[in-house]
Amino acid sequence: MSQNTAVILDGAALGPEDRAPEGEQQATEDLQPKPLDPSGYLEEIGSYRPIFPPIGHCEVYQKRIRAWHQGTLVLDTERAICVWENAFFPTLYVPKSSLFERIDEGYPLQKYESRNDRTNIAKLLILHKLVDAVQCDWGLFVKKRCIGDVMVAVGGRLKDYIHEWREHEDVIVGFPRDPYKAITINNSSRSIEIKIGSERFVSDQAIVLSQKGYPPRYYFTRDIFKFKLASGRKFEARDPRKNGKTFLCPYKGQAEYFDMTLNGKEYENICWRFTQPPPEVYGIKNRYCFNTRLLTSIRVDGVHLPLETIPGNCGMSEEDQEIFYYDV
Numbered sequence: 001m002s003q004n005t006a007v008i009l010d011g012a013a014l015g016p017e018d019r020a021p022e023g024e025q026q027a028t029e030d031l032q033p034k035p036l037d038p039s040g041y042l043e044e045i046g047s048y049r050p051i052f053p054p055i056g057h058c059e060v061y062q063k064r065i066r067a068w069h070q071g072t073l074v075l076d077t078e079r080a081i082c083v084w085e086n087a088f089f090p091t092l093y094v095p096k097s098s099l100f101e102r103i104d105e106g107y108p109l110q111k112y113e114s115r116n117d118r119t120n121i122a123k124l125l126i127l128h129k130l131v132d133a134v135q136c137d138w139g140l141f142v143k144k145r146c147i148g149d150v151m152v153a154v155g156g157r158l159k160d161y162i163h164e165w166r167e168h169e170d171v172i173v174g175f176p177r178d179p180y181k182a183i184t185i186n187n188s189s190r191s192i193e194i195k196i197g198s199e200r201f202v203s204d205q206a207i208v209l210s211q212k213g214y215p216p217r218y219y220f221t222r223d224i225f226k227f228k229l230a231s232g233r234k235f236e237a238r239d240p241r242k243n244g245k246t247f248l249c250p251y252k253g254q255a256e257y258f259d260m261t262l263n264g265k266e267y268e269n270i271c272w273r274f275t276q277p278p279p280e281v282y283g284i285k286n287r288y289c290f291n292t293r294l295l296t297s298i299r300v301d302g303v304h305l306p307l308e309t310i311p312g313n314c315g316m317s318e319e320d321q322e323i324f325y326y327d328v
Contacts, residue, residue, distance in 0.1 A: 051087065051213070053180055058083040061092060061179075068164040075099050082176070087213075089175045174250040183211045183251050185219075185283050192218055194290055195297040196270070199262045201225065201290075207283050211251070219273075219287035240271055240288065252284065253277045270294055 061080040066073060077098030082090040165172040188208045194201040203224045209217040225239060240258035247255045255272045271288045274281075292298060298305045 053084050055084055055087055061090075063167050065092060065094065066166045070163060082179070089178050092176050172250060173253075174248040177250050181212050183209060183281055185209050185281050187283075188218075190301050192220075193297075193299040194224075194295060195299075196260075196267065196290075196295055197262055197265060207287060209281065209284060209289075215292065217289050219284045219289050221287055224288065243268065245269060247272075249274075251278075252281055258288070267294060 059082055061082045063080075064076070064078050065080045066076045068074065075094055075098045077094045079095055079098070081093045083093060085091050167177075186208050188206045189204055190206070191202065191204050192206050201220075201224045203220045205223070206218040206220055209219060211217075240260050243257055243259045245257040247257075249255060253274045253276050255274055257269045257272045260267045260270045269291055271290045273286055273288050274284055275286060277285050290298075292307055295307060298307065
């Protein structure tokens with residue numbers, strides 16, 4: 001965490017009793033993280049890259065965040081800070097005062113406040129390799145450098161130590177949801193033609209999933225894998241096969257991936273589906289979405305759409321890349 005970021009976070013952490021005198025309060029307020037106006041970050045038509053918020057932006061996360069280790073609550077805060085260290089998802093920083101001491105294997109719990117006695121909380125965190133030291137009001141120091149290792153990521157850097165994260169009462173999976181990248185789904189009756197090599201897949205019953213910074217995703221019923229003849233008869237063919245790969249998406253749930261063999265050629269991870277999506281995107285349940293980067297072409301009502309290319313890392317570290325998968 002850079003020095004500039006630390007100043008902003010400390011400014012957001014001030015409680016009423018810590019506020020600066022009235023003459024100095026304006027300077028403090030200037031450091032408060034504020035929501036962004038997206039008007040200056042509008043994307044060009046056909047541009048699919050998550051450029052908003054920009055890398056380096058931070059703001060107060062307006063939700064209660066809690067985390068458990070082996071069934072014991074270790075942090076509880078409504079003052080987490082979202083920091084966009086990469087363009088795809090935010091990192092959550094929590095104040096040290098949100099951590100709990102663990103006494104007699106966790107009960108009773110006591111709120112950890114700023115004081116000299118750090119024995120219990122330090123032992124808990126160091127014992128489970130969460131931190132080397134707890135310093136300042138914001139940020140945990142891991143491996144002698146302050147980084148986002150308090151990130152809300154079940155499959156991320158704390159996967160062996162923090163066993164459950166919750167946003168209010170909802171369990172968080174994968175990585176933190178970006179408040180600026182909400183998902184919407186809509187039914188579509190447009191004719192969509194997918195071409196892989198010489199094979200064509202056609203449907204007019206797709207569900208379109210839209211998310212800022214990403215191309216539209218088209219979700220189809222299994223019917224799309226059937227040959228369709230002019231007579232209306234259909235024949236089972238070209239069945240996708242589960243390959244055992246899965247991925248947890250915080251927006252859509254757990255994806256399972258499929259391979260296909262077409263004209264003797266093997267296509268790995270050619271499509272995926274979600275079997276238990278959350279209520280807000282329940283319409284995509286058990287529908288298939290093609291990996292558009294592996295397609296020969298895609299047409300909507302006869303109009304060719306540009307095939308997407310995967311963007312760069314956009315600020316993601318190697319650890320970030322371990323918990324983020326673009327094709328989902």
